[in-house]
Amino acid sequence: MDIMAEEDIYTKDGKVTIRGDPADKTKTGNWKACRFILGNEGCEMLAFYGMGANLVNYLKIRLNQGSVAASNNVTNWSGTCYITPLIGAFLADSYLGRYWTIAIFLVVYVLGMTLLTLSASVPGLKPSCENDKCHPSTSQTAACFVALYLIALGVGGIKPCVSSFGADQFDETDEAERKKKSSFFTWFYLSINIGALIASSVLVWIQMNVGWGWGFGIPAVAVAIAMVFFLSGTRLYRIQKPGGSPLRRIAQVIVASFRKMNVEVPADKTHLHETADAECTIKGSRKLEHTDELQFFDKAAVEIPTDNIRGNPDPWCLCTVTQVEELKSIVRLLPVWASGIVFSMVYSQMSTMFVIQGNTLDQHMGPHFKIPSASLSLFNTLSGIFWAPVYDRVIVPYARKYTGRERGFSQLQRMGIGLVISIFSMVVAGVLEVIRLAIVKRNNYYDLEYIPMTIFWQVPQYFLVGCAEVFTFVGQLEFFYDQAPDAIRSLCSALSLTTVALGNYLSTLLVTIVTKVTTQNGKLGWIPDNLNRGHLDYFYWLLAILSLINFLVFLWIAKWYTYKKAIGVAH
Template identity: 40%
Template structure:
C-alpha cells in the first residue's frame, strides 16, 4: 500500500524539475498542459499579428509618410528585420541564465506594448503627427515624428527578438517530458503553436492593411496596441497555471569546463567501464545517459587522484567514489559531457537547415516580384496587391497544420508505432525534400509567364505557394521541436534562439548568393540573370540552381540524420531514451 501510495504521489507531481508560481513542485492536475499553453499560444497569435502587420507595411510607410527613397526604405526594413533575428540569441541566453523564460516574456511584452503605443502616439498626437505633404513639399518638419517613430520601431524589433525564443520554450515547458501522455501532447503543441502564429500572420497582413487604408495609420497602430494588451493580460491571468523552470546561471560555462577538463586529462586512458566516470545525482536535475560518441570528451569525467583545489564542491555520486570534492574546471559530470556532445552534434543539422532558409527567403522578394507583373484581378474591378499573394501560402499553412495534427499524425502513429507519427528528423527531411518541388514549380511557372504574350493570372502561383506551405509545416515545425528537445535542459530558450538564427543567417547567405550569381552571369558583357525588367531576367534559371543546391543539401542532411543519435535523458525517477531507430521514447526504471 505504501509503495502504491508513493507511485500515486509521483504520478500527481511533475517530475521534470519545474516549479509552480509559489516555488513548489507542480501538480499535473492543476498546472501545465493545454490549460496553460493556450494562454501562451494566444500571446503568440497577438504578437505575430502585430509584427507582420507592421513589417508587411513598413516599406510603404517609409516611402509615403517619411518620403524615403527606395534604397533607403529597403535598407531600413532589412535592418528592422535583421535586429529581430539576431536578438533571439541574446534574449535566449539571458532567459536561460538569469531571468527565466516567463520573466523575459513579461519584460519583452512590456517593451513591445510601449513601442506600439509610441507608434500610435506618433500618428495621433498633434505634436508628433507628421506634417501634411504635397509631393516633396511639407508644411513642417518630419524630425520629431521620425525620431519617435524609429525609437518605437526598434523597441518593437528588440522586444520581438527577445520574445520569440522565450515564449516558445516557455510554452513547451508546460509539458513534462518524463510523462508519456504529456510527451505526446508536446508534439501537438508545436503544431498548434505554428497554427496560432500563422493565423496571427494572416490576420496581420490582411486586416491591418484594410484598417490603415480606410481609417489611417494612427488607428491601425492603436488597434495593434489594443490587441497586444489583451493577449498580454490573458498571459498574466494564467500565471497560477504555469510551470516554471528555474535559471541555473550561464549554460555555456559547464560546457567550457568540459573542454578544459578534457584537455587537462588528455593523456589519461579512458576506463573500459563507463560507470567508472563521474556521474553524481544532483537533486532536482535530470541526468543524461552516457554515449560512446566523441569519446575524447569523456576524459573530462575521469576521476583522477589530483588533490582538490580551492572552490571545489562536494557531491554524492553513484560511482565507486561516493563522495568527492571536485574542482569544476578539473572534473565534469557525465551529464555535462553528454550535453556538450549534444550541442556539438546539432551544429551540422543547423548548417543543413540553412539551405531551407535560403529557399524560403525568396518568397519575400522574387515571389512578390512575379506577382507584380501578373494579372491580379479577382473580378474586372477588383485587383489584389502583389504582397497579398503570399496570403495563399499562409492560409494553406493554417488549414494544413490542423489536418496534419488531427488526421495525418494519428494515421502515421498507427503505422509506425511512433508517438510523433514520424521522427523529428524524418519530418525535417520531408520538408527539405518538399522544398525541391516548390522551387521546381516556381521555375516552371516563371518560364510559362515569360513565354506568354499576355500577363497570366496570379493563380498560376498557387502550386508553388501551396507546396511552400507544405514545406514549412514539416521543416519549420520540425526545426522548432528539434532545437528545443535536443539542446541541454538549461538551454531551452537559447535553443530556440539558435533555431531562429537559421533564418537570419539564411537571409544574409541569400543576399550573398544573389550577388555572386549576378557577378558571374554578367561577366564578359553578358546579361545578368537579374534585371530591373523581370521579363528580361532569368530567375527561372536561378530557381533551378536553388533546386539543384537543395538536392545536394538533402543528400547531406540524410547522411547526417542517419548518423544522428537523439538525446538520452535520465529523469528524476525514470529514464527516457529517444532512439533513432524508432524515434520513440522508452521508459525504464532508474
C-alpha cells in the same frame, strides 16, 4: 499508497509554480495553461506578420527605397529578429526563467510597435509625400529603423521562450502528458498561422488602402493584447527554474578537456565522474546518459588525483558526465541546425521576391477591388492552417500504423519531407516567372507596370512553402526542444531560430552577389527595379539547386544522428 498518491500529483521534472511551490499536476499546466500561451502567440504573430509581411512595400513607398535596397533591409531586419533570441534565451536559461523573460520583453515589444506607429502617422515623424512620391528625411528614416530594431529586441525575448514555455506545461516523465506535448507544437504553429492569416489579409489591405498609421497601429494594440493574454494565465503555469549560465558550464567542459588532453579515457565509462544521488547538480535539469560520440570531451569527466587537491573538485578541471553530455548535445545539434539555413533562405522569399514579383501582376479582383501583392502570403498561412491539423489528426495516425513510432514520423524525417517540398516551391515560382517573361517578350510589355496575368498564379508557390513549414519548422521546433538538455532548452530553441536569421542574411548576401555579378558590362542583371527586363527565374533556379544540395547533405546528417537519453529526476 497514500504517500505514493500524494507524490504522484506533482511533476517529476523539477517544475514549480510562480510562487516557487512544486507544480501540482491537477491544478497547473497541461492544456488549461496552454490556452493563454496560444492566445498570446496568435496575437503576437498577428502583430509581427502584420508589420513585417508588407514592410518591403513600406520601405519602397514611404522611405523611397529601390527593390534591392528594400529587399535587403527587410531580410537584414528579419534576420536580426532571429538573432536576438540568443540574448533572450541566455537570460531565460541562466537567470530570469522563461516566464519573466517573456513578460519583460513583451514590454519592449509594445514600445517598439508604438514608436513605429508614431513614425508612420505623426506629422514631423512621418515622411512628407506629394504626387505619390515621398521624401523622407534622415531623422524620419532613423526613427523608423530605431522602432524596427527595438521590435527585433522585443521579439528576441519572446521567440526562444514561448514554444519551450508551452512545452514546459507537460511533464515529460508522464506518458499521457508527453503525447499531448507532441500535439502542442502542431497547435502552437496553428495559432501562429491564425495570427498571420489576419495580418496578411486584413492588415495588409488596411496598410495599402487606408493608411500606414492604422496598418501599424492595429499590430501595436495586438501586442498589448498578447501581453494581457500571457499574464492572465500566470497562476496556472509550470515554471522551469533557471539552471545558471550554460555558457559557463560549456566553457568548463572545453577547458577541462584540453587540460587533460593527454589523459586516457577509461574503457569502462561508469568510472567517469558523476554525482552519486539521483538528482542532477544543474538546477532544474535531469541527468544525461553517457554517449560514445565525441569522446575527446569525456576527458573532462576523468578524475585524476590533482582534481581534488583542495577537497572539492575544481569545475574547470573536473566535470560531471551530464555536463559533458550537455555540450555533446549542442555539438550534435549543429549539423541539423546548419541544414535549416537554406530552407530559411527559401522561406524568406515570401516577404521579398514573391512580393516584388507579385507587384508586376494584375492584382484586381473584379472591377473595384485590388489585392495587395503582400496579401498573397495569406495562402501560405491557409496552407499551414490546413496542413497542421491534417498532419496531427490524419497523417500521424496513418503513419503510426506503418512505422510503429508514437509520432508517426521521427522529427528528422518530418523535417526532411519539408525540405523536399521547399525545392518544389522554388521550381513552381521559377516556372511562373518563365511564363510571365514569355508574355512580356511576346507582347513587348517591357515597360508595362502590370502584366495582364492574374496575381493568383502565385498561389501554388505560397501554398507549397506553407506545407513545407508544417513539416520542417514544426519538426525543428519539437526536435530542438526534445534534444536539448533541460537547463538549456531556451538556448537551443534560440539556436533553431538563428537558422531563420542566417537564412535571411544569406538571402541578402546572395541577392547582393547575384546583382553585382549579373550587372557587369552595362547589363541590367537578374533582379533590376523593372523585373520585366530581368531574369528573376534564374534566381529561383539557383535557390532550387541549393535546396537540393542541402537536402542531400541533410540525409547524411540524419543517418548518423544520436538521440539523447535523460535519466533521474530534476530538482
